Amino acid sequence: MKGIGNLGKLMKQAQSLQGDLIKKQAELEKLQVEASAGGGMVTAIVTGHGKLSGLRIAKEVVDPTDIEMLEDLIVAAIQEAQNKAHDISQKAMGELTQGLNLPPGFSL
Numbered sequence: 001m002k003g004i005g006n007l008g009k010l011m012k013q014a015q016s017l018q019g020d021l022i023k024k025q026a027e028l029e030k031l032q033v034e035a036s037a038g039g040g041m042v043t044a045i046v047t048g049h050g051k052l053s054g055l056r057i058a059k060e061v062v063d064p065t066d067i068e069m070l071e072d073l074i075v076a077a078i079q080e081a082q083n084k085a086h087d088i089s090q091k092a093m094g095e096l097t098q099g100l101n102l103p104p105g106f107s108l
Helices: 002-030 067-097
Strands: 032-037 042-047 052-057
Touching: 002 042, 002 067, 032 067, 042 067, 052 067
Parallel strands: none
Antiparallel strands: 032 042, 042 052
16 A cells, blocks of 8 residues: 555645646746847847747838848847747746656656
8 A cells, every 4th residue: 555655645746746837837928038130120029938929120120122131130030039938938847847857858
């Protein structure tokens, strides 16, 4: 019957971890991450989950004869913001799973 006690303890730990994960996910959804391109001419704002929530474009960068440059700056700013959000999310989730001895490549 010794194993049953360990199973109960494991179940409590899993429930606690699940609650912590839900809380962390909610925090990440509220988090706003910004990144700029073109020396700050285009700024993208994403949530901690990487969803685009805002975009600022300086008037000076809007040139009707060079739309491609503006498109490139927008894409670069969004990608950088999403990369930052991903790094923050990975770090936050890593803190929760630290010490769980998960197999390589397994993440929550």
